[in-house]
Amino acid sequence: MCGIVGLYLKSENLSDDLGRLTALMLHEMRGRGPDSAGFAVYGTPEKGSKLVLLSETDSVDWTSIGKRLEAAQGASVEIAPIANHAVLRTEGDGQAARDWLIANAPEVTVLSVGQSIELFKGIGDPDLVAERFDLAGRSGTHAIAHTRMATESAVTTAGSHPFSTGADTCLVHNGSLSNHNGLRRRLEKSGERFQTENDSEVAAGYLAARMRMGDTLSEAVEAALKDLDGFYTFAIGTAQGFAVVRDPIACKPAVMAETDDWVAMSSEFRxxxxxPGVEHARIWEPKPSEIYSWSRSA
Amino acid sequence: MSVKTLSNTALDLSTLSVREVNRILHAAEDGAFTVLHPNGAHALACGLNAPIDVSIQGHAGYYCAGMNKAASVTIDGTAGTGLAENIMSGTVRVTGDASQSAGASGHGGLVVIEGDASARCGISMKGVDIVVGGSVGHMSAFMAQSGILAVLGDAGEALGDSIYEAHLYVRGKVAGLGADCVEKEMRPEHIAELRALLDRAGYPDVDATTFRRYGSARTLYHFHVDNVGTY
Structure with a gap:
């Protein structure tokens, strides 16, 4: 199963309500994924880089990790713990910081990197995960969230969605991929770094790699339709955009709605x-293999 | 309160649970009911067993009006997966679109979808008649056994794959026919059959002669002596 929600605001009217509305949507999808949950919120872009880190050990020393990264990068680092996560801000290169952390701080998982994305996840009741990381209090331009019923890999915090491997890019997935091992090896050879055994992380890495090579979000998703084998409904976020795609036989559910103020997608209409304003929304079921995307100009 | 006396009763899902609403509908022997604020709830008006009228004002979730018998259910909105699944008799109408597997395995009655139906509409239909005002998605009428599927718009890939004896009529384009599904001649009895169905479904102005007919080539389900060595 698994439940997906995505909310992309077309106007600024609702930006302070983004987190609250996303939390309401996530709540409705609890039954589809009671194992674990996660969300990514895109807020106002910051000047430096922002990384969200997870530690599944109790004894993590965030301050020491910050200091070691500062020394390695030669750039200032600020680190703010929140539950078992920490938001790390640096003036240095975000992607280089991610690579350094993966190589040198095995006790942490890098959940996201970018200028606007913040990504949090946890095991258990999706509502408690949303509460723990104050989803309802967050503002921004767009958000995607996921409730997980695990099939392809263990129920762990790191294995929860969304997955993000490239700057300000993340993905949530309902379904399962059958060629993720081969694809992971191929992407690793070309420099992608993965942190879990999860099939959906490979899809996120695939899109991030394509976009790093110059693809637009739509082009990357177009290529994914050829290269990814399996069942999927994806919701994808980038700094400026939001996209939804379903596999060629539409194995997994999806419904979309659009008003003048927002575009929303979910596994189920409820x-x-x-x-707000849903009574006037245009509602449709996304067609198989068709890419639905929205973006604001940078 | 005797449920027999209920008529034009409003059942509001913002105060009642789906079970409470369904219990009231199950208990009624006649009358008309309006269901308010469905908000995509699943299994609304399932298992009805009496000639009551139910009007659902808004969007329904999965399996709406499943297993319907005798009742007339109208959804003023869209319907999720499995609309009127296994319908036995009566009528289920949706004014908007229906998601996957509408009318799946229906044994009788009439399903009318005024908008589009997505994939697998009429999958394994066993006698239900389905009229779609818009288009249907891929794999519609998959393994359809009997009944009629009439599509006023287009049909997606693999229409009528592995079909038995259902009658398929499509007015628009067919993206592709499934295994053992072929186009067939539209004879007068087929025009008459389709005409009667369109009238029943509320499409008196749609010209039955503008449809094309598809059905089984009957090569899959009849044993062929050439295959004797295969088994």
Whole structure:
């Protein structure tokens, strides 16, 4: 199963409500994924780089990790713990910081890197995960969230969605991929770094790699339709955009709705039913293999 | 309160649970009911067993009006996966679109989808009649056994794959026919059959002669002596 929600604001009217509305949507998808949950919120872009880190050990020393990264990068690092996560800000290169942390701080998982994305996840009741990381209090331009019923890999915090491997890019997935091992090896050879055994992380890495090579979000998803084998409904976020795609036989559910103020997607309509103005929304089921994307100009 | 006396009763899902609403509908022997604020709830008006009228004002979730018998259910909105699944008799109508597997395995009755139906519409239909005002998605009428599927718009890939004896009529384009599904001649009895169905479904102005007919080539389900060595 698994439940997906995505909310992309077309106007600024609702930006202070983004987290609250996303939390309402996530709540409706609890039954589809009671194992674990996660969300990514895109806020106002910051000047430096922002990384969200996870530690599944109790004894992590965030301050020491910050200091070691500062020394390695030669750039200032600020680190703010929140539950078993920490938000790390640096004036240095974000992607280099991610690579350094993966290589040198095995006790942490790098959940996201970028200028606007913040990504949090946890095991257990999706509502408690949302509460723990104050989803409802967050503002921004767009958000995607996921409730997980695990099939392809263990129920762990790191194995929860969304997955993010490239700057400000993340993905949530309902379904399962069958060629993720081969694809992971191929991507690793070309420099992608993965932190879990999860099939969906490979899809995130695939899109991030394509976009790093110059693809637009739509081009990357177009290529994914050829290269990814399996069942999927994806919701994808980038700094400026939001996209939804389903596999060629539409194995996994999806419904979309659009008003003048927002575009929303979910596994089931009842999540969208919570949004303001939904009574005037255009509602449709995304077609198989068709890419639906929205973006604002940078 | 005797449920028999209920008529034009509003059942509001913002105060009642789906189970409470369904219990009231199951207990009724006649009358008309309006269901308010469905907000995509699943299994609404499932298992009805009496000639009651139910009007659902808004969007329904999965399996709406499943297993319907005798009742007339109208959804003023869209419907999720499995609309009127296993319908036995009566009528289920949706004014908007329906998601996957609408009318799946239906044994009788009538399903009308005024908008589009997505993939697998009429999958394994066993006697239900389905009329779609818009288009249907891929794999529609997969393994359809009997009944009629009439599509006023287009049909997606693999229409009628592995079909038995259902009658398929499509007015628009067919993206592709499934295994053992072929186009067939539209004879007068087929025009008459389709005409009667379109009238029943509320499409009196749609010209039955503008449809094309598809059905089984009957090569898959009849044993062929050339295959004797295969088994």
């Amino acid at each position: 999540a969208i039913a919570k949004l």
